[in-house]
Amino acid sequence: MRYFVEFSYFGKRYHGWQNQPNALTVQQVLEETFSTFFRRPIALVGAGRTDAGVHAKQMFAHFDCDEIENIENVVYRLNAFLPEDIALCSLFKVPEEAHARFDALERTYEYWVVRKKNPFYSDFAHLVKRPLNIAAMNEAASVLMQYEDFECFSKSNTDVKTYLCNIRRAFWEVREDRWVFTISADRFLRNMVRAVVGTLLEVGTGKTDVGHVKSVINSRDRRMAGPSVPAKGLYLTSVLYPEKITGKDG
Structure with a gap:
């Protein structure tokens, strides 16, 4: 069974x-x-x-x-x-x-960022001390849903047959003392979420802009994207299945 x-x-x-x-x-x-x-x-x-x-x-x-x-x-x-x-x-x-x-129909990840040193988050979140523009990061995040091919965010030398992903949600929000990025899609590539977050943080600090994010995706070149952020801030938060498996809708 x-x-x-x-x-x-x-x-x-x-x-x-x-x-x-x-x-x-x-x-x-x-x-x-x-x-x-x-x-x-x-x-x-x-x-x-x-x-x-x-x-x-x-x-x-x-x-x-x-x-x-x-x-x-x-x-x-x-x-x-x-x-x-x-x-x-x-x-x-x-x-x-x-x-x-x-x-699995959909997977959702969160990435946690903290803005000041906090010993209780040392193993749970990524510390970013530079000022961040959350509106710019959300504008850049919305760009992700206009595309399907995310080879630019994939780890090199993987054995995947396709780089296509259907991103359904991608946004930043402030939750008390954390800045949280949430992203949902039917599938993710290896290292994809950490590379996406690294790219969006470059927009938030003013190093790049929304137009650059579009250029990165169109390039299909991992070298064009931002650095991968540390793994400790990344959480797989939910996996959705059909009702026939879980016994409940979603």
């Missing part, structure tokens, strides 16, 4: 979600824990990748195993085995053909 697991993690000590040699990953920890608990090899397929140091407030993966009778108890017991920086939120049965990655 196929199950979806919803979980969250603080990414500081992990080299991202996906398994890789000689590096600790979230997938590795979960698969080892699940395999020990269910007493059989368990392979997890995630909703997507996150880079080293990136956090996830909501992430999903699917796996196959025998029928689970008391799901609430299983979630409780699995959480007892997991380290403090990974937490299971829910576990539910899905159709056999359901796929955590390919069935």
